[in-house]
Amino acid sequence: MSDQVSLILDATEGFNLLLNNQLAQANDRFKRGANDGNSPYHLAGLGLAKFLQAALGQEDKELLSSLNILGQAETTANNHAQAKRPKSEPPTVYPPGTEFKIIVSDVVVAQALCHILTESTIEFMKAVYKLNRAYKGFSNAYKVVFPKDISENDSLHKIFTDLNAFYLKSKEREKEKAFSAATSTSSSGSGFFGWNTKKRTDLQHLKHSSSTSAIPNLVANLSLDVPSSENLAASAPTSRPPSERGSITPSEQSTLATTADTATSNVDTSATSSLNENSHGAENGDESPSHLVGEDGKEVPEPLWKGDALTTLVISGAAFGFGLFGLIFSILPPRLRKLISWFGFSNSNRQVALKLLTVASATGDDVHGYFASLCLITYYSVILLMSGWQADEEYLLRQTSAVLSRISAKFPDGTLWVLNRAKLRRMNRDLDSAIAILEEALSKESTFREADSLLVFELCWSYLSAAKFAPAARTFLQMKETNSWSHATYVFMSAGSLLMISLSSRTEEQTAEIEKLLEELPSLFNQKRLMGEPPTTEIFITRKLATYKAKHARWVASGRIDSKTRLSDVIRISPASELSLFWNTTGRAPKDSLQHQIDLLSAFSPPPRFGPGAPSATLKVGSTTSLATSALSTFDLDTLDEIATRDLLLGNLYRCLGSFDVARQFHEAVLAAAPRIQEEKWLVPFSTLDLAVLDAQEAERDSELPDVKGDKSKEKKLWKERAAKVEKRLDELLQMGEYDLKGRVESRGGMLRQQIAEKLSKLKA
Secondary structure, rough: HHHHHHHHHHHHHHHHHHHHOOOOHHHHHHHHHHHOOOOOOHHHHHHHHHHHHHHHHHHOOHHHHHHHHHHHHHHHHHHHOOOOOOOOOOOOOOOOHHHHHHHHHHHHHHHHHHHHHHOHHHHHHHHHHHHHHHHHHHHHHHHHOOOOOOOOOHHHHHHHHHHHHHHHHHHHHHHHHHHHHHHHHHHOHHHHHHHOOOOOOHHHHOOOOOOOOHHHHHHHOOOOOOOOHHHHHHHOOOOOOOOOOOOOOOHHHHHHHHHHHHHHHOOOHHHHHHHHOOOOOOOOOOOOOOEEEEEOOEOOOOOOOOHHHHHHHHHHHHHHHHHHHHHHHHOOOHHHHHHOOOOOOOOOOOOHHHHHHHHHOOOOHHHHHHHHHHHHHHHHHHHHOOOOOOHHHHHHHHHHHHHHHHHHHOOOOOHHHHHHHHHHHHHHHOHHHHHHHHHHHHHHHOOHHHHHHHHHHHHHHHHHOOHHHHHHHHHHHHHHOOOOOHHHHHHHHHHHHHHHOOOOOOOOOHHHHHHHHHHHHHOOOOOOOOOOOOOOOHHHHHHHHHHHHHHHHHHOOOOOOOOOOOOHHHHOOOOOHHHHHHHHHHHOOOOHHHHHHHHHOOOOOOOOOOOOOOHHHHOOOOOOOOOOHHHHOOOOOOOOOHHHHHHHHHHHHHHHOOOOHHHHHHHHHHHOOOHHOOOOOOOHHHHOOOOOOOOHHHHHHHOOOOOOOOOOHHHHHHHHHHHHHHHHHHHHOOOOOOOOOOHHHHHHHHHHHHHHHHHHHHHHH
16 A cells, blocks of 8 residues: 555545544544645645634634645645656556645635635635635646546436546556566566567456455456557556646547547446445435436446545545536526636536536545535535425435435534434424434534534524424524624524514513513624625614614604513514525425414414405505505504515415415515515515515426326426516516625525526426
8 A cells, every 4th residue: 555545544534533523533633644744635634624613613713723734735735746756656547646736726725715714805815816726726637537528418327437447447557567567577588579478467356445346247247348558558647757737738638538438438337337236225214225326317336446545536536626616606696607707717517516526425435525425415405495496306305315325324423414414304394303313413422512503503493493482592592602603693593583482472581581682682793794794694683673673662652662661572573584584494394383483473463464364354565555654553563564574474484385376465465565665675585586486386286287297298388488487587586686685585596597497408308
């Protein structure tokens, strides 16, 4: 085993400890390996561990330490990449030095994220520069591993088959070189003709650690026509030393492409599928198997390079880095994507990015694979939660479960994987199991406090979704102990959770706690800033607090209350209900929880105009007279903004319950009120988004009607018409002015647009 491979494996063990919440042990291993300053892998691990502490806990003091260590890792990796290789060094599958170039890009990305977290405009510009450097580095590595590029039409089955074929040929080339050297030195009496006695290496002797049997027993049926050793040596991408910059030359790229094509053309791809026979598994009761299945339904071949640490680093690193950038670019709002293109960022094909991340995640024993798995799970979970509607919900759930199953067993106590196990249960609408997983994990001792904050935050939203408001309030306050991000947001959400308890059920202690939390808020503002601006949630909270105080003053002036009455006594609509919309907490909430919130909102005067029990003489939101201030002065909701807020909330809740007609009435009432809304400018954009989701849900429902289902032409026509409606609403959304949490609303709109595009694409296939 080479020294480099030993270092990679030892550093990987450090990452295994880190991702299983054993922070102290991970840091010890990284420090031991980094002591002589010659292992970029350990230095990168130590720097990334510090970065994770800083990022997850929002702790500024760790950022500088992380930046210094990551800088050392970059210098060391660059020195290794540019060093000349001795001729005695064993051959590698990809050009020597590629692995170090990937490490450089890894640590530069982490440096950029540190700059962003320092909350300075100058530091942000440094981050843009470093992200551009990392992007170029990953792009070069991508061209080495995938010289003929990957398109969205390439199946995962084909991608893995091509990589496997190239790997087998590279290993055969190594064996032939070794055999050639051995026979040339051991030949006796053969004179000038000794080279004629050289025999071709038998593939039956090539073993690989990813299989319990010899590789040729696996590939004997592949009819692999291996070129002669002379031709292989001439075409090998590692047969000449790398350039000074460690980049692959155009001729090498051509050779890689030709070699892979030759191999792939002779591979019986059905044979490699047998690799998956023993890879089935399930994640704690989830039915999805752990083996990879492509979008075409084919099982994906097992990667033959699994267990080859150096090759794994190169393939996983290149696929992860280029895929990560591609995924991020693809989900950015169009205007921001256009802006960053000026800085050299151009790759934004989402489907290709997801395939590359899947390649990186497939090995399961490399740090790039771990983080690629995390990216995939996070992406699928965000789409499932935030888009509102999915073109193929089952596929997303299945993929999430498959990726999670492959890796969660390796890290049973790892916060990131426990978190996603709970999220998967919530996405499957099994909220009780999600809460149980989180509570159990938090009951254990942990040395990684910063990572635990993720579990606490997820538990907050899970409690809210389950209508467990008192536990939610307590848990939001716990966030102050585990995370230094916006404490104002945590306190506000705690108060809001208690405000979701009906007035008749709320205890005096809970009312006093609400008042205490509201009084604490002003002292918590502006403790955290990003590029000179406070968190967007704090901007929302500051305005809401002013709104509550204005309402209190109105009620005092009208004689409804005296000046000593508590501020919380005039608040009717909980701010937690409003902010929950931006996190889409209602999207996968149980029906009884949704109904509870409907009942709570419907109890306020004036009564809702739509839905069960609505009065016959209704107030019309668009009316210029019926909603005059004088007409509302005796109601719980005494302004048009408050009534429109309730309409939006009820529209969302009824949509989630499946009462589409009632939901549409409430949302259209909000749109009709748009000219007269004073403060809550976010209501119309959010109703527009929710109506777009509603249009998609109705289209899905109507496509199942007896006269449509099974008739492809009718289904295509229906979806073409409904998709146009959704697109129109989403276009309108992008044209709206400034409002609270605009970026989050537009991001959700972008996710929905992508899901609509996927649906139309499937119908065309």
